[in-house]
Amino acid sequence: AQKVTQAQTEISVVEKEDVTLDCVYETRDTTYYLFWYKQPPSGELVFLIRRNSFDEQNEISGRYSWNFQKSTSSFNFTITASQVVDSAVYFCALSLGGAGNMLTFGGGTRLMVKP
Amino acid sequence: DSGVTQTPKHLITATGQRVTLRCSPRSGDLSVYWYQQSLDQGLQFLIQYYNGEERAKGNILERFSAQQFPDLHSELNLSSLELGDSALYFCASSAGGEETQYFGPGTRLLVL
DSSP: OOEEEOOOSEEEEETTOOEEEOOEEEOSOSSOEEEEEEEOTTOOOEEEEEEETTOOOOEEETTEEEEEEGGGTEEEEEESSOOGGGOEEEEEEEEOBTTBOOOEEOOOEEEEEEO | OOSOEEEOSEEEEOTTOOEEEEEEOOTTOOEEEEEEEETTTEEEEEEEEETTEEEEEOSOOTTEEEEEOTTSOEEEEEOSOOGGGOEEEEEEEESSSSSOOEEOOOEEEEEO
16 A cells, blocks of 8 residues: 655745755555645645656756655655745645556645745 | 636535535546545545546445546535535546546535
């Protein structure tokens, strides 16, 4: 069975600080996909990024960056120069693709960015 | 806007009742997934349909059922509702079986 752990339930930072959200996953499969979703106060789930298990390249998109390390089964998410609009709950998730494409979510990390 | 639509947005009902939640996937997507988000259980996968056929089942109660219609929209039926069924129900869609899932805005169900 798959498992995703987000140990940080809540993080509070002041605007312009950098913040890293941790995600650790467990799976015995060699092919899998990792995701981050954002859930703002309005409630919808917004897709941020998808990585497959064969692509360990880190990715940067504007102020967002992701660090995928298979050796430690981690897929961490960093927001640089955080803004109030980044306040949300962030979920890390894993799927196996194919017939096992359902997402297994972590418990989420609530990020509060204060002005 | 993800392109996935869900109706209704909010639903308030009483214990023992039955409700139907509706989802229209993004144009061209063949897979529809249903998830439940509750305070105690977090986000949990319920069921997946692919092009009208059930493809995978998760922690879905026997009181719950779903189907996907020929036009690819899906409905989740919840019956004999209990207080504990109060949750946010999300529908997601993807093009096939390995692509990214895009989520609808959710239906917030309150059982009184």
